[in-house]
Amino acid sequence: MTFLKLDSLRKHYGAVAALDGVDMTVAPGSRTAIVGPSGCGKTTLLRLIAGFEAPDAGAILLDGEVMADAQGQVPAHLRNIGIVAQDGCLFPHLSVSDNIGFGLKTDREAKRARAGELMEMVGLDPAMLSRKPDQLSGGQQQRVALARALARQPRLMLLDEPFSALDTGLRVATRKAVADVLSSAGITTILVTHDQQEALAFADQLAVMRSGRFVQVGSPRDVYARPVDAATAAFMGEAIVLPADVAGGQAESPLGPLAIDAGGFSGAGSILLRPEQISVRRAEAEDANGTVADVVFGGSTCDTRIVLDGVHAHAFRLDIPNREMLHAGDRVAVSVSGKAHLFR
Amino acid sequence: MSATTDTRVLTAPRYRLPAASSWTLTIAVVVALLALLPLGFVLWAAVATGWDTAVTLIFRGRVAELMVDTILLVLLTIPICTLLAVTLAWLTERTDLPGARLWSWLCVAPLAVPAFVHSYAWVGLWPGIHGLGAGVAISVVAYFPFLFLPVSAAFRLLDPALEDQAASLGLAPVAVFRRVVLPQLRLAVCGGMLLIGLHLLAEYGLFAMIRFDTFTTAIIDQFQSTYNGVAAYMLALVLVLCCLVLLGLEASLRGRRRYARLGPGVARRTKTVRLGRWRYPLLLLPLVTAAFSLGIPALTLGRWLVAGGTAIWRMDEIGLALGQTLVICLIGGFATTAAAVPIAWLSVRRVNRSSRFLEGCYYLASSMPGVVVALALVTVTVRALLPLYQTVATIVLAYVIMFLPRALVSLRASIAQVPVELEQAAASLGRSPGNALWSTTVRLAAPGAAAGVALSSLGIMNELTATQMLAPNGTRTLAMAFWALTSEIDYAGAAPYAVLMVLFSLPLTWLLHHQSKKIAGR
Numbered sequence: 099m100t101f102l103k104l105d106s107l108r109k110h111y112g113a114v115a116a117l118d119g120v121d122m123t124v125a126p127g128s129r130t131a132i133v134g135p136s137g138c139g140k141t142t143l144l145r146l147i148a149g150f151e152a153p154d155a156g157a158i159l160l161d162g163e164v165m166a167d168a169q170g171q172v173p174a175h176l177r178n179i180g181i182v183a184q185d186g187c188l189f190p191h192l193s194v195s196d197n198i199g200f201g202l203k204t205d206r207e208a209k210r211a212r213a214g215e216l217m218e219m220v221g222l223d224p225a226m227l228s229r230k231p232d233q234l235s236g237g238q239q240q241r242v243a244l245a246r247a248l249a250r251q252p253r254l255m256l257l258d259e260p261f262s263a264l265d266t267g268l269r270v271a272t273r274k275a276v277a278d279v280l281s282s283a284g285i286t287t288i289l290v291t292h293d294q295q296e297a298l299a300f301a302d303q304l305a306v307m308r309s310g311r312f313v314q315v316g317s318p319r320d321v322y323a324r325p326v327d328a329a330t331a332a333f334m335g336e337a338i339v340l341p342a343d344v345a346g347g348q349a350e351s352p353l354g355p356l357a358i359d360a361g362g363f364s365g366a367g368s369i370l371l372r373p374e375q376i377s378v379r380r381a382e383a384e385d386a387n388g389t390v391a392d393v394v395f396g397g398s399t400c401d402t403r404i405v406l407d408g409v410h411a412h413a414f415r416l417d418i419p420n421r422e423m424l425h426a427g428d429r430v431a432v433s434v435s436g437k438a439h440l441f442r
Numbered sequence: 443m444s445a446t447t448d449t450r451v452l453t454a455p456r457y458r459l460p461a462a463s464s465w466t467l468t469i470a471v472v473v474a475l476l477a478l479l480p481l482g483f484v485l486w487a488a489v490a491t492g493w494d495t496a497v498t499l500i501f502r503g504r505v506a507e508l509m510v511d512t513i514l515l516v517l518l519t520i521p522i523c524t525l526l527a528v529t530l531a532w533l534t535e536r537t538d539l540p541g542a543r544l545w546s547w548l549c550v551a552p553l554a555v556p557a558f559v560h561s562y563a564w565v566g567l568w569p570g571i572h573g574l575g576a577g578v579a580i581s582v583v584a585y586f587p588f589l590f591l592p593v594s595a596a597f598r599l600l601d602p603a604l605e606d607q608a609a610s611l612g613l614a615p616v617a618v619f620r621r622v623v624l625p626q627l628r629l630a631v632c633g634g635m636l637l638i639g640l641h642l643l644a645e646y647g648l649f650a651m652i653r654f655d656t657f658t659t660a661i662i663d664q665f666q667s668t669y670n671g672v673a674a675y676m677l678a679l680v681l682v683l684c685c686l687v688l689l690g691l692e693a694s695l696r697g698r699r700r701y702a703r704l705g706p707g708v709a710r711r712t713k714t715v716r717l718g719r720w721r722y723p724l725l726l727l728p729l730v731t732a733a734f735s736l737g738i739p740a741l742t743l744g745r746w747l748v749a750g751g752t753a754i755w756r757m758d759e760i761g762l763a764l765g766q767t768l769v770i771c772l773i774g775g776f777a778t779t780a781a782a783v784p785i786a787w788l789s790v791r792r793v794n795r796s797s798r799f800l801e802g803c804y805y806l807a808s809s810m811p812g813v814v815v816a817l818a819l820v821t822v823t824v825r826a827l828l829p830l831y832q833t834v835a836t837i838v839l840a841y842v843i844m845f846l847p848r849a850l851v852s853l854r855a856s857i858a859q860v861p862v863e864l865e866q867a868a869a870s871l872g873r874s875p876g877n878a879l880w881s882t883t884v885r886l887a888a889p890g891a892a893a894g895v896a897l898s899s900l901g902i903m904n905e906l907t908a909t910q911m912l913a914p915n916g917t918r919t920l921a922m923a924f925w926a927l928t929s930e931i932d933y934a935g936a937a938p939y940a941v942l943m944v945l946f947s948l949p950l951t952w953l954l955h956h957q958s959k960k961i962a963g964r
Contacts, residue, residue: 145606148606148610149609149610150606150609150610173609173614173615174606174609174610175608175609175610175611175612175613175614175615175618176612177610178612179610180610180611181606181607181610183603183607185603187601187603187604187607189604189607189608189622189625190626191625191626191628192625200608200611200613200621201608201611201612201613203612246611247610247611249611250611250612
């Protein structure tokens with residue numbers, strides 16, 4: 099079932115293509131994260147969905163209704179799409195209560211009552227209702243912004259890097275709170291972020307964006323374990339990419355023969371291993387297949403550089419738990435569990 | 443030999459906290475006391491007159507008439523100015539009006555024409571014009587730029603994300619303008635309205651020319667005809683009370699909060715509104731405004747210049763007036779800026795209750811009408827310091843009182859841009875506090891000081907009321923000469939003086955427009 103459909107959206111700013119043919123479908127009640135480096139066009143995409151800007155080409159359909167296409171577009175105020183911006187974007191001239199009630203068309207009393215409900219929903223003390231936005235902390239402002247966007251029971255909620263202005267501890271807590279509130283309200287949500295961890299933790303569906311295009315759309319686990327290319331792999335987390343000769347579901351790699359996750363391909367390719375698949379132990383002469391080149395102490399783990407044996411001397415970095423106490427020059431045995439991912 | 447005698451304590455000379463700031467504070471307080479002299483004088487006059495005399499002088503028909511006229515003038519002019527200025531600012535800043543940049547300049551340009559020259563131009567075109575209607579009309583074209591400047595700067599500073607947010611919450615464009623844009627313009631509108639109100643109360647030439655009586659014109663008549671001290675003092679008292687009422691109204695309207703942009707990051711550029719088929723009809727508004735505020739002065743001045751031919755360019759007299767004006771402007775401009783330095787520095791570097799209070803004193807002092815300042819200084823010098831009566835020192839003091847905020851605003855903005863770390867770095871490199879201040883902050887704030895000198899000296903050039911009452915014998919500035927000639931109905935002879943004032947004021951408008959753009963970072 100499709101709730102939101104984006105159909106080959108394009109948007110140019112002068113000669114620069116901010117969006118270069120974006121397609122996506124979003125299921126009702128789901129949480130989608132769009133992740134990509136800054137400047138990849140993800141905020142532009144959000145502004146098109148919200149209706150702040152019009153696409154140059156393509157169409158946006160929400161719940162079967164056309165929001166924008168070649169014929170024209172529905173203005174933002176008629177879409178009922180909520181948005182929470184990076185800095186909360188609270189109206190500085192209004193109190194918290196008036197901010198939350200801003201979009202409601204009910205009388206004053208009803209507004210106040212609804213604002214109180216929403217404050218509890220987002221986990222804030224209703225006593226703050228009479229404050230002005232500049233008397234709140236960053237996390238509180240963000241929650242008020244969420245409450246304001248929720249007040250009208252939007253059909254779709256857009257989150258534009260709403261946690262990036264918060265410090266680390268607060269970020270995780272606020273993200274969890276927001277995700278819970280949106281889930282219990284059953285509101286379809288799209289989160290835009292440049293933080294892959296945030297995206298992985300938040301989403302049912304993950305879209306990786308680069309230079310105005312989606313390079314991969316899928317479940318977070320799938321995108322993490324089976325990225326389309328080395329750049330996506332590296333963007334989603336620590337990646338160890340090695341060359342390999344593939345034949346019959348097996349890859350001959352610098353780490354020896356490895357099982358791979360796809361068959362039907364033969365020839366030279368490259369494979370991806372995630373750090374959690376690799377174990378390293380100190381080893382004697384014949385067991386060893388690599389040498390520790392460099393160790394940077396980091397507390398519970400050490401950032402360790404290992405050079406594999408062989409004529410090409412392939413090297414990779416890995417955080418290794420500190421109990422091994424490896425030193426530069428130690429001989430090690432590197433082994434792999436699970437299947438390697440073959441890039442196509 | 444005991445161990446203690448061997449122990450040498452290395453001592454560098456020690457100071458208490460840097461003395462620089464206490465000296466600065468002392469100077470700032472002295473300047474503030476001097477600036478508050480006119481206000482103090484009026485209060486003294488009220489007390490010295492005695493209750494009974496004061497009541498008979500204040501509660502009489504003449505004062506009531508003046509009061510009604512003044513209130514009507516303010517109540518009619520300010521709303522019209524506000525409507526006109528906000529509409530023009532919106533058209534030039536937020537829409538695709540053809541030639542928006544040009545119109546924006548033309549909306550500021552009327553400031554280059556002194557108010558009494560506006561009046562002279564209208565009288566030249568319609569000789570019979572007089573009374574309240576004329577006063578309101580001329581005031582609107584002369585003063586609406588005071589609102590246009592801050593409002594258009596505020597339009598540029600608005601964060602468009604807030605408008606997007608309001609739209610996403612279901613507000614139609616008109617509702618967004620009413621509920622999000624207008625409230626954020628409130629500070630700019632309030633400030634501009636206050637400035638216009640104070641000008642309406644203080645202006646002499648504009649209203650005298652069209653025979654419309656206000657408190658200011660009445661005080662000057664009183665002063666020139668009978669030198670009836672007490673009656674003039676009581677009128678001044680009422681005038682000062684009117685100013686205080688305006689200040690109080692503005693303060694309560696403005697509220698205590700600033701509408702700072704919340705959160706980090708740079709605001710996205712605002713979208714322009716497409717006017718569609720209204721694009722050309724709406725051109726009529728700036729066109730008509732420019733016709734009245736610039737066209738009429740240009741037309742009248744041009745006509746008189748042509749009619750007068752070469753005969754009106756009496757170069758010896760004009761040259762003398764120009765020379766005297768420039769000298770007095772430069773002395774006044776430098777003195778004003780120098781007087782503003784201590785409080786500007788304090789208000790940036792030592793932000794606390796007392797520096798804010800001091801700053802408030804300067805603004806209060808400068809909101810006193812020129813006629814009150816002059817009356818106070820005349821009385822004080824005549825009664826107590828006769829050698830200073832009608833000297834350059836007295837008139838410069840009047841200018842310092844009246845124009846200090848102009849220098850203060852420029853100075854403070856540029857001092858605030860110099861990070862205090864530079865001063866500290868200079869100190870860590872071995873400069874004394876004064877030297878560190880001089881070699882970093884003062885150097886880097888020089889452009890602001892130059893702007894302060896320019897703004898205040900151009901204010902002085904167009905000042906007529908206080909100059910007339912205080913100028914040393916034999917002095918004849920451009921404004922005084924212009925006024926004397928128009929009083930003799932020699933409109934052609936006055937034209938060259940008006941042209942010179944406009945020419946010298948043009949850089950002022952450029953500077954003001956430029957500053958308002960710089961505030962918005964464009």
